Amino acid sequence: MDKLYTFGKYLKQKYNKKTKKIPISIPGFTCPNIDGTVARGGCVFCENESFSPNFQKEKFTLNLKSKENPLLQKQLNALKFQFFNTVELYKRIYGSEKFIVYFQSFTNTYAPFETLKTLYETALQFPDVIGLSIGTRTDSIEDKTLQYLKDLSNKYEIWIEYGIQSSNNETLKKINRGHDFENVKETVKKTKELGLNVCGHLIFGLPGESQKEMLQSVKDTIELNIDSIKFHPLYVTDNTLLALEYKKGNFTPISEKDYIDTLIKAIKMLPQNVSIQRMTAGTSNLLAPAWCRDKSKQISHIHKALIKAGIKLK
Ligand code: SF4
Numbered sequence: 001m002d003k004l005y006t007f008g009k010y011l012k013q014k015y016n017k018k019t020k021k022i023p024i025s026i027p028g029f030t031c032p033n034i035d036g037t038v039a040r041g042g043c044v045f046c047e048n049e050s051f052s053p054n055f056q057k058e059k060f061t062l063n064l065k066s067k068e069n070p071l072l073q074k075q076l077n078a079l080k081f082q083f084f085n086t087v088e089l090y091k092r093i094y095g096s097e098k099f100i101v102y103f104q105s106f107t108n109t110y111a112p113f114e115t116l117k118t119l120y121e122t123a124l125q126f127p128d129v130i131g132l133s134i135g136t137r138t139d140s141i142e143d144k145t146l147q148y149l150k151d152l153s154n155k156y157e158i159w160i161e162y163g164i165q166s167s168n169n170e171t172l173k174k175i176n177r178g179h180d181f182e183n184v185k186e187t188v189k190k191t192k193e194l195g196l197n198v199c200g201h202l203i204f205g206l207p208g209e210s211q212k213e214m215l216q217s218v219k220d221t222i223e224l225n226i227d228s229i230k231f232h233p234l235y236v237t238d239n240t241l242l243a244l245e246y247k248k249g250n251f252t253p254i255s256e257k258d259y260i261d262t263l264i265k266a267i268k269m270l271p272q273n274v275s276i277q278r279m280t281a282g283t284s285n286l287l288a289p290a291w292c293r294d295k296s297k298q299i300s301h302i303h304k305a306l307i308k309a310g311i312k313l314k
Pocket residue numbers: 030031032033034041042043045046047105106107137163
């Protein structure tokens with residue numbers, strides 16, 4: 001890639017309107033890597049109740065085998081509340097005109113099919129919504145759900161976001177991911193064969209990885225024929241297994257210099273048609289590294305590095 005192709009540009013070209021994703025967190029959703037179906041405790045960087053007795057969690061959580069869903073009304077209320085609050089904000093701040101509802105937290109295909117259908121279809125009826133983006137794991141999406149999403153994609157902009165993180169199976173074991181890269185390959189292939197849009201998430205700075213492994217993950221992910229990508233540095237927040245390791249001195253976070261150097265090389269490797277949805281991430285709820293606290297500062301450093309590397313921003 002020699003000209004930065006962001007997801008915003010992709011949407012603007014396609015719809016000729018300023019379009020933003022609205023992140024949603026559905027109460028009662030969990031993850032098979034937390035509830036014991038695949039593993040307990042989750043990925044080492046995942047904030048969940050295993051590491052904090054005070055973590056806000058529903059007493060009842062859903063999984064693919066759930067027969068009942070006493071939370072449905074609460075979930076619908078949360079969806080509406082979060083959507084309408086954020087829409088107003090985005091209209092005011094960014095002048096956004098169209099929206100994609102982004103089911104972001106936990107595993108958003110890991111619930112009874114009827115629940116998923118109700119939530120997705122409710123979201124698609126909200127004003128100015130053109131589609132959905134659904135964050136999930138490659139081991140937690142049923143063929144029935146994929147087929148249903150394919151049917152929706154005839155009318156709406158539908159994206160599936162898979163957490164890939166690394167293509168290195170040793171790393172995936174170290175971070176307690178609960179599936180290997182073969183599972184990623186198989187599910188992404190199936191999703192692409194149905195004609196659905198796929199966004200892959202990668203993390204730089206995972207335990208034990210050098211730049212060689214990180215760029216190998218980029219190469220392997222591109223080979224999956226993904227349509228979009230998100231890059232993310234591994235940072236440490238409280239209530240995670242990684243925080244315990246960091247405090248014991250067993251984990252050193254990636255430096256900003258190494259992160260940006262890896263990111264620029266990764267962007268150069270991308271085909272021009274693969275849009276970038278995220279180049280970094282930041283949070284205020286942070287243990288380390290300090291440079292991840294301020295996202296706008298990071299973006300400014302990344303833009304400077306892109307220009308220096310000859311990648312046009314516009
Ligand atoms: S897949 Fe996502 S929700 Fe599940 S444990 Fe990993 S980070 Fe947490």
